[in-house]
Amino acid sequence: MTDYDAIVIGAGHNGLIAACYLAKAGHKVLVLEGRELPGGCASNRELAAGVTVSDCAQWLGQFDRDIIKDLKLVEHGLALGEVKRTVALQTDGKHLVFDGNSVSGAELSGEDRDAYRRFTRQMNAFAGLVQKLYRQRPPKLVDSNWRDRWTLIRLGLGLKLLGRENMRDLMRVALINIYDVLNEHFNHAGLKAAVALDAVTGSTMGPRSPNTVFHYLHRKAGDRQGQEGPRQVLGGLGALGESLARAARSQGVTIRLGSPVAAIVKDHDRVAGVALATGEQIASRIVLSSADPTTTFKKLLGYxxxxxxxxxxxxxxxxxxxxxxxxLVLSELPAFSGVATAELSQRLIIAPSMDDMEAMLNPIKYGEVGDQQLFDISIASIEDPSLAPAGQHVMTALVHYLPHSPKEGWEAIRSQVVAQLLNQLEAYAPGLKSLVTQVELLTPADIEASYGITGGNWHHGELSIDQALMMRPFPGSTQYQSAVPGLFLCGAGAHPGGGLMGLAGRNAAQEILRQGALS
Amino acid sequence: MSRYDAIVIGAGHNGLTNAAYLAKAGLSVAVMERNPYIGGATVSRELYEGWYYSNCSYVSSLLRPEIARDLELPRHGLQVVPFGGGCTFMRNGDYFGNYSDPGRHYREMARHSRRDATAYDRYKADTSLQTRLIRPFLLKTPPDPTSLKPRDLQDLLEFARSFMALGEDKLLDTIKFWTGSVGDYLNEYFETDVIKAQHAGSGIIGTALGVYSPGTAYVLLHHYMGDVDGNVGSWGFARGGMGAIANSLSKSLQSFGGEIICDADVDEIIVKGGQAKGVALKDGREFYADIVVSNLDPKRTFLDITNPKDLPADVVTKAKNFKIRGSSGKLNIALDGLPVFNGLDPNSRLMAGDLHFSDSLERMERAYDDWKAGTWSKDPYLDMMIPSLTDPTMAPPGKHMMSVFVQYAPPKIDGREWTDEDKAGFEKSVIDQIANYSPNFRDLILHCETRTPREIEAEVGLTEGNIFQGELTFDQLLFNRPFPGYAQYRAPIKGMYLCSSGTHPGGGVMAAPGANAAREILSDLRRPNTVPGGYADD
Amino acid sequence: MTSPDRNLMLLTTPFHRCIADVCELNDWGVWMGYTTPNAYFDVELEYFAIRSTTGVFDLSPINKYRITGPDAEAFLNRMVTRDVSKIGVNRVGYAVWCNDAGEMLDDGTIFRFGQNEFRLCSYQRADEWLAWCALGFDVVIENESDDVAALAVQGPTSCTVLTLLGCTDLNQLKPFGIAHYEFDGVPLAVSRTGFTGDLGYEIWIAPEKAEVFWDRLFEVGKDYLIKPIGSYALNIARIEAGFLQARVDFVPAEEAVRPGRTRTPLELGLAWQVDFAKPLFNGREALLRQKETGCTYRFVLLDVEGNKPAHHSFILKNGKTIGTVTSAAWCPTAKTNLAFAQIQMPHGESTDALVAEIYYQRELHWTKVLAPCKVIDAPLFNPARRRQTPAPPH
Known part of the structure; x- marks a missing residue:
């Protein structure tokens, strides 16, 4: 006798979404979460008295619209902010502003502005095709069944429908680097860098690295099916986690927080349940893991x-x-040179040029810390004052590139690196340092420690072509079914990968239901 | 002035091959060469009395055996002698010897790591699998995936079939290999730095990518897919230097009645009514033919010697965007004797192979970082040979010829042109690298020819000094080479064709682009094909 | 100064001096990087030493891995297809192992010296694969190939000879058993194992004592007509006994380049080695699937008419090629012309009329023979002495 039809490991967004869809189909589902909060990377933390920070992820841009509808997340309390414009900060204060398909800025030529419109139109068309692939299981190529072949046919037709030139262009650029593609389109260095940032976020790739075009399309596909661009979740990203948890409970899903899974348990040749850190064993017909593949297979199942x-x-x-x-907790609103106060709530990025980005990447390849970094900044308390006591502000930034394991060890250099980051920000926002009342740096190693994500990689594994689509996470464990019977993957380590997208969880549940693994 | 059936621009190995096949089919053919000597980048030049410099390309493996045999190159004087093996010197005074005999190779590998030595069988099998996949496509015109023509569809189907035969997991592994980095690929087999470094070299030679850049595993394949006498992946020296290849090709061409005109610097391709009509030279001479084949790289072909008004606008843009990245330089050194290397017996056979000084992937990646930053590598990756240990014609007895291929050297220094001081700095970094491992090296140097991308471009006409006439990245491979829609050797002007390494299957002294282009030309002329197909693989 | 290239010459085994002394033909081959004798004086006479007296084969180059630690048994059990827990202490078991796709990597023998102490002898070098298999297990794997000298002492008089050498009560040792002795102050392990299908033993000893052992062995064995044998003679014996050899009868999966060239144990007649009752072993899922869907090939022993060995022959049925021969020999004791063949399914049933297309050359003249052959269930050579305990006196 089993206790549950399905156990989902991890109450991150993908885990909760998978649980919801399975429960909606009438199955008895248990979600086990090691942390005391639901949401995984979509969670809040109280950084200081009255100050709430979106602890891990920062923006919600790619979250699938259908999932919001299917799971009635708005009824369960999800409220999103406005779509942000992106302000690419330039050293001379002549910033660029990206708003949907258009870009403006003092130093920008008409040629570049037009090129940007053409570029986004083309990339959107490509992303539309990628998106088709993202909303279903990735097809197998040789051991394919009619469903896989149908996906491939639709993909082929989609390619044809792009028109011959676009089709050729997609096949040309899909595997290469964003550096060359952007140089073909644009002149303005800051413009190129701002676009390139989206192609390298969350990776260890620089703009020159092949695969960055794919990485960029991944993000664009997410935006398309998601929220049209970066938004903040009102109440912090934790509110997304909370709403998903409420949705899950309303479907009858049991969520046990503070219950870390210690092991996935096999009975004879199939997975039969899990063992908690407390020693408690819970049996189920199948187990879905939303943990990253390395954690799932190496730590929980065991080689x-x-x-x-x-x-x-x-x-x-x-x-x-x-x-x-x-x-950062700030005692008052900072001033960025050349940025109107009204614009401060937008997404602010610091990415000087693609060559600079490439130079910034170099040190981390050798476990070193470079002296310049890229920033993707959000001052969430402007749009959402509930996040900080009146007058105070909370500012967060995604910082690239810092190594997971510097040669000296993080503890030896942490304070020095923090100071260096603040100095860099100070250059764009004079006086910022004096406003900082609290500062905290989450290195990739910290993210790994807090959220159990191997390597601190928020995609649950590098999203390069050879680890994407029908290769994700690796041959033999694709289509959400791991090579071990009874064990499924429903996290970002499964197709289509990471970012707060939710499709991995949804697709996994749908695939399980379709296969009849629970019937 | 003179009239021919076909004119080929550039007497490099591909131009000569193309011309030979056209001549063999009965066409009157003339090859226009800018320099007073033929060969392009396959040359042997006596730049210092008694020493012959293969001063561009320096080793042979990729030359398609089907072509060498069909054009009777051995009868016309070509002899390729394998050298076997090589060596990577290590900073700790040890070295890794890459022996050609499998038993000795195992024992040397096991000296560094027993585990790696056993992993090598798996590495070799997996890499051979990839080689076997690509080889049948070398002497074929790439199909156009956007086309619905029966021939394209049939070729695509064949392509798909050979991949599907692998089975699901091996097919995915293949995609992984084709898109991955050589560093990640090697990490899946080996644990020892020097063993990884020894094998990674082939992934970056001639390429503006680092060992951790995705796509470099394919470049490795590009260097593995040739053979000497059926030994796939093995390399050899053309006796008498690489010029022997060009010379034998030219004799073959002449035996079919073809002509080579040196000191003929083409200024522009003459086009009338959308039809190629001949070439106009810088000295004012004009030669006429209804078939004009360019062996220049796609940039030079479309941006330098074709009038933009004769071209569709998209082709000009595509040519501008075509990536030719200078990433390498070369030193050719006449030596008074044999250098001695730390730790290695001077009598070791390894001395006759390819010698390297980068003993870790990190050092190779850092060398690439320098290139990205717009400067030559301070700790360069060298692919160094002493051909005079194999070929006695290269240097006087007891003396030696050394060829040092250097990765990386950027096309421009910090965005500006190379200066003579830069060149001296580049030369010093290479000489220092070698001298670090060879105490007597400096004293043996009699003459050193240093070639930065600037010199290679100026003399040979390879844009930016790129040895492949275009990066071997996916946007420029197979049906994308040189650009999508123009990968079947036809230029957008009637009667104009491309036959350079900038077309499929790409660079290296392979002669396949020249042959493939000839096949397409003959098919357009409705003449019987003279170009051989690939040997069926075993 | 010795050239470093020379330092990488073929190795010689600990018995080399003794072997070189008696290798009258000076006919050498290479095995695992060691110089090993192909033949000593006459291949056929060497072969008959195995079957009628005692033949001694230098086994030292075989790959030997010491596997110890609390998870040693679990580790091996996950790696090989059979149930290792059924191999008792001081017992030996034949084993095969596969990759995840169920394709054969190699075969070998597992020696169990203690609860957590094993030796794996493998035909192929396995250092890397063992390291991958060891992930997640508390085991120590040491390559002890160079630390143990080994001889196969095989034939009807072998028990007597070894007993005279001091292996007391050796005749009580059951097939696949291991007995421990002391020789010249060092441990000597004797296992009743071999690659000949006859009564025979393999001895394992420290390399320093190899020469002394050899000399003593031949001294006491002289009256029992002990003879050294080379790899050619051993090959005849192993074919006669029906033993497979990696790289000859199947391609180790991780060396295979061309699609479709690998084989599973089920396709190699080794289904008896695959224990599906075990919860997990490498290749289990794939082999289970294959068991259901059926094999593409089968491995058969063929009794070929006539006396021309069917080396590398095609096997035909109704004029159509349905398989190829991997090993073949005229078996002098069984008086059979035996061949191992890989046959495409569903052919190769015992009722099938098969023909071997044999080519042979005499005086520069090539002859083609279409020799009828029949599928046999088991090797025709299988003497009672191979299984008897106590081992029969010669």
């Missing part, structure tokens, strides 16, 4: 419980990350 070739694939699965997060 000894799978075949050796699969263990080798897990070992080779790449989970490097060069993204850190900086949290």
């Amino acid at each position: 000894r419980h799978m075949e050796a070739g699969m263990a080798r694939r897990v070992e080779h699965y790449r989970t490097r990350s060069g993204t850190a997060k900086l949290h």
